[in-house]
Amino acid sequence: MGYGNLHEFLQMAYCLSVVTPAPNYFSHRCTSYLRTTSRSLRVRAVQDNEGRRRLVDIIRLVPDISRNYFRSPSRRALFGGISLLGGFYVAQTISLSFGALGVNDVIAAVICVLLTEYVTRFYYSRPKVTFPLALLNNFKMGFTYGLFIDAFKLAS
Numbered sequence: 001m002g003y004g005n006l007h008e009f010l011q012m013a014y015c016l017s018v019v020t021p022a023p024n025y026f027s028h029r030c031t032s033y034l035r036t037t038s039r040s041l042r043v044r045a046v047q048d049n050e051g052r053r054r055l056v057d058i059i060r061l062v063p064d065i066s067r068n069y070f071r072s073p074s075r076r077a078l079f080g081g082i083s084l085l086g087g088f089y090v091a092q093t094i095s096l097s098f099g100a101l102g103v104n105d106v107i108a109a110v111i112c113v114l115l116t117e118y119v120t121r122f123y124y125s126r127p128k129v130t131f132p133l134a135l136l137n138n139f140k141m142g143f144t145y146g147l148f149i150d151a152f153k154l155a156s
Contacts, residue, residue, distance in 0.1 A: 091144070
C-alpha cells in the first residue's frame with residue numbers, strides 16, 4: 001500500500017467511522033464516492049469542509065467544555081476540596097517515606113519548601129486568580145497542612 005493509497009484509506013476511515021460525536025460540537029460531514037480507474041475500483045472519501053481533523057477538534061474543545069463544567073459553584077468547591085485533600089495525602093506520603101527511611105530527608109524537606117515557596121510566589125504574582133491557579137494554591141495549602149500535622153505527630 002503506497003502513501004497515496006494509505007492517505008485515501010485514512011480519509012475513508014475518518015469519514016466512515018462508527019464513533020459519531022455530539023452534533024453540537026462538530027459540524028463536518030463526509031461524503032464518499034466511487035471513482036473507477038482503468039486498473040481497479042477505488043473508494044475515495046472526501047471531507048466537505050476541508051478543515052481540521054476530529055482529534056484536533058476534540059483537543060480544541062476541551063478548554064471550553066471544562067470552562068462550562070466548572071461554572072457551577074458546587075463543582076468548584078468539590079474540586080477545591082479534592083485538591084486540598086490531595087495535597088494533604090502527598091505531604092503524608094512524602095513524610096512517611098523519607099522519614100521512615102532516614103535517607104535524604106533533608107533534601108526532601110528542602111525540595112518541599114522550595115516548591116511551596118514557588119507556588120506561593122506564582123499565585124500572588126498573578127493579577128487575576130484563575131480556577132486552575134486556585135486549585136494549585138489549594139493543593140499547596142493541603143500540602144503545608146499535612147506537613148504541619150506530621151510535625152505535631154512527631155513532637156508528641
